[in-house]
Amino acid sequence: MTAVGADTSVRRSVSRRAVLQGTGALIVTFTIFPVASSQETGGAKTSAGAPKLPGSLTNAPFLDAWIRIDADGSATAFTGKAELGQGIKTALLQVTAEELEVPLNHLTLITADTALTADEGYTAGSHSTQDSGTALRNAAAQAREILIGEAARRMNLPADQLKAANGTVIAPNGARLSYADLVSPTLLHVQAQPNSKLKDPDSFRIMNRSQPRVDIPGKVTGGSVYVQDMRLPGMLHARVVRPPSYGAQLATVDTGAVERMPGVVRIVRDGNFLAVVAEREYQAIKAMRSLAVATQWRERPALPKQADLAATLLSLPVEDFTIFEKPVSTSTAAATAVEATYTRPYLAHASVGPSCAIAQLQDGSLTVWTHTQGVYPDRQAIAAMLGLAPEKVHCIHVEGSGCYGHNGADDAAGDAALIASQVPGHPIRVQWMREQEFAWEPFGPAMITKAHASLDSSGRIADWDYGVWSNTHSTRPGPAGSLLAGQHMARAFPPPPPKPLPQPEGGGDRNAIPLYELPRAKVVHHFIPSMPIRVSALRSLGAHMNVFSIESFMDELALAAHSDPVAFRLEHLNDPRARAVVTTAADRFGWAARQKGGNGRGCGFGFARYKNLAAYCAIALELEVERETGRVRVQRIVAAVDTGQVVNPDGIRNQIEGGILQSISWTLYESVSFDETRILCVDWSTYPILRFDSVPNRVDVDLVDRPGQPFLGCGEASQGPASAALANAIADAIGKRLRELPLTAARIKAAVGI
Amino acid sequence: MELKVNGRIHSVAAAPDTPLLYVLREDLQLNAAKYGCGLGQCGACTVMVDGEAVLSCVVPILLLQGKEIMTVEGLGSIDKPGPMQRAFIEEQAAQCGYCIPGMMMRAQALLQKNPQTSDAEIRRQLEQNLCRCGTHMRILRAVRRAAQLMQTPETAVDTGRST
Numbered sequence: 001m002t003a004v005g006a007d008t009s010v011r012r013s014v015s016r017r018a019v020l021q022g023t024g025a026l027i028v029t030f031t032i033f034p035v036a037s038s039q040e041t042g043g044a045k046t047s048a049g050a051p052k053l054p055g056s057l058t059n060a061p062f063l064d065a066w067i068r069i070d071a072d073g074s075a076t077a078f079t080g081k082a083e084l085g086q087g088i089k090t091a092l093l094q095v096t097a098e099e100l101e102v103p104l105n106h107l108t109l110i111t112a113d114t115a116l117t118a119d120e121g122y123t124a125g126s127h128s129t130q131d132s133g134t135a136l137r138n139a140a141a142q143a144r145e146i147l148i149g150e151a152a153r154r155m156n157l158p159a160d161q162l163k164a165a166n167g168t169v170i171a172p173n174g175a176r177l178s179y180a181d182l183v184s185p186t187l188l189h190v191q192a193q194p195n196s197k198l199k200d201p202d203s204f205r206i207m208n209r210s211q212p213r214v215d216i217p218g219k220v221t222g223g224s225v226y227v228q229d230m231r232l233p234g235m236l237h238a239r240v241v242r243p244p245s246y247g248a249q250l251a252t253v254d255t256g257a258v259e260r261m262p263g264v265v266r267i268v269r270d271g272n273f274l275a276v277v278a279e280r281e282y283q284a285i286k287a288m289r290s291l292a293v294a295t296q297w298r299e300r301p302a303l304p305k306q307a308d309l310a311a312t313l314l315s316l317p318v319e320d321f322t323i324f325e326k327p328v329s330t331s332t333a334a335a336t337a338v339e340a341t342y343t344r345p346y347l348a349h350a351s352v353g354p355s356c357a358i359a360q361l362q363d364g365s366l367t368v369w370t371h372t373q374g375v376y377p378d379r380q381a382i383a384a385m386l387g388l389a390p391e392k393v394h395c396i397h398v399e400g401s402g403c404y405g406h407n408g409a410d411d412a413a414g415d416a417a418l419i420a421s422q423v424p425g426h427p428i429r430v431q432w433m434r435e436q437e438f439a440w441e442p443f444g445p446a447m448i449t450k451a452h453a454s455l456d457s458s459g460r461i462a463d464w465d466y467g468v469w470s471n472t473h474s475t476r477p478g479p480a481g482s483l484l485a486g487q488h489m490a491r492a493f494p495p496p497p498p499k500p501l502p503q504p505e506g507g508g509d510r511n512a513i514p515l516y517e518l519p520r521a522k523v524v525h526h527f528i529p530s531m532p533i534r535v536s537a538l539r540s541l542g543a544h545m546n547v548f549s550i551e552s553f554m555d556e557l558a559l560a561a562h563s564d565p566v567a568f569r570l571e572h573l574n575d576p577r578a579r580a581v582v583t584t585a586a587d588r589f590g591w592a593a594r595q596k597g598g599n600g601r602g603c604g605f606g607f608a609r610y611k612n613l614a615a616y617c618a619i620a621l622e623l624e625v626e627r628e629t630g631r632v633r634v635q636r637i638v639a640a641v642d643t644g645q646v647v648n649p650d651g652i653r654n655q656i657e658g659g660i661l662q663s664i665s666w667t668l669y670e671s672v673s674f675d676e677t678r679i680l681c682v683d684w685s686t687y688p689i690l691r692f693d694s695v696p697n698r699v700d701v702d703l704v705d706r707p708g709q710p711f712l713g714c715g716e717a718s719q720g721p722a723s724a725a726l727a728n729a730i731a732d733a734i735g736k737r738l739r740e741l742p743l744t745a746a747r748i749k750a751a752v753g754i
Numbered sequence: 755m756e757l758k759v760n761g762r763i764h765s766v767a768a769a770p771d772t773p774l775l776y777v778l779r780e781d782l783q784l785n786a787a788k789y790g791c792g793l794g795q796c797g798a799c800t801v802m803v804d805g806e807a808v809l810s811c812v813v814p815i816l817l818l819q820g821k822e823i824m825t826v827e828g829l830g831s832i833d834k835p836g837p838m839q840r841a842f843i844e845e846q847a848a849q850c851g852y853c854i855p856g857m858m859m860r861a862q863a864l865l866q867k868n869p870q871t872s873d874a875e876i877r878r879q880l881e882q883n884l885c886r887c888g889t890h891m892r893i894l895r896a897v898r899r900a901a902q903l904m905q906t907p908e909t910a911v912d913t914g915r916s917t
Contacts, residue, residue, distance in 0.1 A: 085850025
């Protein structure tokens with residue numbers, strides 16, 4: 001397990017004993033209440049009758065589950081969330097140091113670990129600052145007040161005459177007691193209260209100031225940062241021989257020659273699960289290749305025809321959920337009707353680093369180092385798969401390559417666990433190969449949306465009908481059958497039955513309800529249970545496609561109403577914070593004075609509030625289309641974002657910029673390819689993504705300051721608006737509307753019709 | 755066989771057909787060069803060999819005897835980061851960071867050859883390296899900043915080469 005100090009990204013080893021017992025006086029009894037982790041919502045749940053505590057304090061209500069102060073005055077914060085490259089460590093250190101009144105570089109942070117931290121479900125859904133940041137901020141504020149109260153008792157002064165600063169409580173006469181002086185073993189072992197004495201934003205020293213990310217120095221100097229970098233004593237390298245396609249059955253395997261290869265320690269076979277363990281990594285890779293050649297599989301064609309994908313999905317049985325209905329019809333008779341259908345293919349997470357995990361079985365207990373987004377649900381799945389009690393499985397988060405949702409991380413952990421269970425004692429390191437990551441990761445689901453609206457005689461929207469067809473957007477662990485190893489082993493666990501994720505956050509229907517004011521509207525989620533292709537959560541879930549669709553459609557309606565796209569949006573937008581990001585982005589971009597679109601040059605706009613309850617984001621974009629080739633060159637992008645109280649301004653900009661560029665890649669280039677048996681995109685030539693030659697010239701991100709407002713998650717806020725701004729700018733540039741993702745050069749060229 | 759990495763000669767026991775990447779990571783315990791694809795398509799494994807950017811996942815060590823290999827670890831340390839590393843820290847040019855060492859080594863090779871390189875050339879060179887987090891704007895800024903820092907005497911570090 002590892003810890004990260006705020007002053008450095010060098011990871012130092014912290015033993016469980018040291019962490020749990022501290023180095024001095026404070027013997028902490030951790031009181032972590034594990035809660036069933038909810039899908040994509042961060043896990044916070046309220047038990048009936050209990051007062052609602054802020055953020056994830058609901059999951060673990062004792063302050064010392066979040067904050068610890070040692071006898072030497074050093075402070076440690078604990079979070080159940082994981083660093084995924086989104087910069088959450090730095091932001092959580094900032095909120096804790098701010099409210100606890102300790103210097104940032106005196107604070108250490110322990111992240112997701114089933115032995116040490118609260119169960120905060122998955123690090124997903126842009127929830128980390130909202131859930132864990134809110135918990136830590138409140139826990140730190142309450143801890144600070146307890147320390148002040150203890151000082152008041154000892155100094156025999158009223159608490160309101162004392163203040164805390166730099167890990168010390170100071171009296172008006174200058175008398176001081178350090179946190180080290182004040183702390184005792186049980187001082188913070190108290191239940192959190194619903195209300196905290198939070199600092200006034202005007203007095204912030206650390207929050208709302210750009211802090212350099214604590215993890216970056218190690219990442220740019222060859223530090224041991226990732227699970228891929230871990231080297232444990234006695235560690236062996238394993239590679240899995242995956243089936244060539246979903247559902248393939250292992251017919252025969254001749255292991256003899258492979259067993260005699262240099263360095264090969266063991267071949268593990270369990271049903272359709274096949275792996276090889278070797279002393280050195282490249283030996284394992286060579287043995288895996290030879291073993292693949294020596295294996296015969298029975299395959300069957302079970303995938304839809306890619307060319308007919310939308311029709312196939314629309315033909316599957318659905319469960320319909322009307323998620324929004326506003327039946328009033330007082331508007332004037334509809335003058336103009338507009339309708340459109342939009343489609344999205346399956347999209348890959350396509351992490352640059354294939355998934356990796358290390359597992360070690362020792363004395364009947366299994367330790368798994370994993371870049372999972374959810375150590376507790378992953379533990380549950382692994383324990384169920386191996387028939388172990390959950391307490392016998394310890395999952396420790398260690399960073400991996402960026403995941404952008406449910407990629408191969410949990411499956412790699414399951415692979416390592418299954419192999420380790422058959423090779424006890426040794427740490428078993430499994431890293432997936434590039435082609436395995438592409439062929440076996442659960443993709444972001446293909447989706448279809450249909451929109452129909454009418455305009456009244458004044459050009460305002462009179463009614464709105466919208467439907468979205470989608471598979472589930474989460475097949476994450478808990479159940480053993482969520483892991484590939486669990487599905488492939490002889491005692492095969494069935495994949496869990498697919499479930500739609502509930503509103504208000506939603507899954508396929510995330511952001512399917514427009515934030516616009518509509519006199520009459522109906523929105524239906526046509527949930528498709530049957531999953532021909534393995535799917536799960538991809539960053540922003542259905543919001544990418546729903547915002548792409550709604551915001552493309554708003555432009556189509558604005559065109560029909562002969563209205564400016566930004567003005568048309570503002571006419572239908574009452575929420576002042578929504579209006580603020582729209583006008584900020586438009587002003588900063590120079591929307592009103594923009595060059596009229598046409599001749600291959602165009603501007604586009606997109607807006608959404610992520611999940612209709614997290615960050616607000618508006619994006620304006622200018623691009624050129626090479627009419628002869630259909631190639632898009634994005635010139636400049638302006639984004640305006642409202643994330644509530646800002647913690648790390650540069651961290652937000654980094655996330656928003658990243659989301660925009662990733663969305664450009666999804667929207668312009670990406671599509672999972674398959675034939676009726678196999679996934680065909682297995683490398684970067686068959687799954688092209690954004691490269692430097694197509695990167696915009698300029699991206700500016702404006703933050704709308706909202707001091708004192710609740711945190712609003714922003715990690716997925718820009719994907720939807722960016723995709724729509726792009727599509728709208730292309731339509732502006734070429735005078736034709738493209739509704740089928742990806743908006744490839746070939747499709748644009750065909751639409752231009754040169 | 756012997757390999758010269760970051761100015762030091764190492765005797766390695768790996769089979770001669772082993773790609774350099776695995777020897778760097780396993781034998782020499784250097785973390786910076788990353789496995790991304792094993793196919794020479796993504797650039798996560800980029801290192802410098804005799805001043806050129808090379809994809810270490812597809813070059814067997816038998817081709818590297820007597821060559822000067824440099825990795826991110828040769829550019830500086832966490833306590834004393836070199837100009838390229840400082841530039842990436844100052845621009846906060848990473849999200850997950852997995853692709854970044856490969857970006858840095860390709861940029862280092864470019865800037866060593868042409869310290870006055872253009873923005874267009876930086877983009878052209880980096881085109882071979884993939885970033886999935888969308889950190890491109892910051893990476894471009896960091897490389898431009900590195901070019902400036904490398905021309906400032908107090909921040910220039912010994913790169914292990916006599917160019």
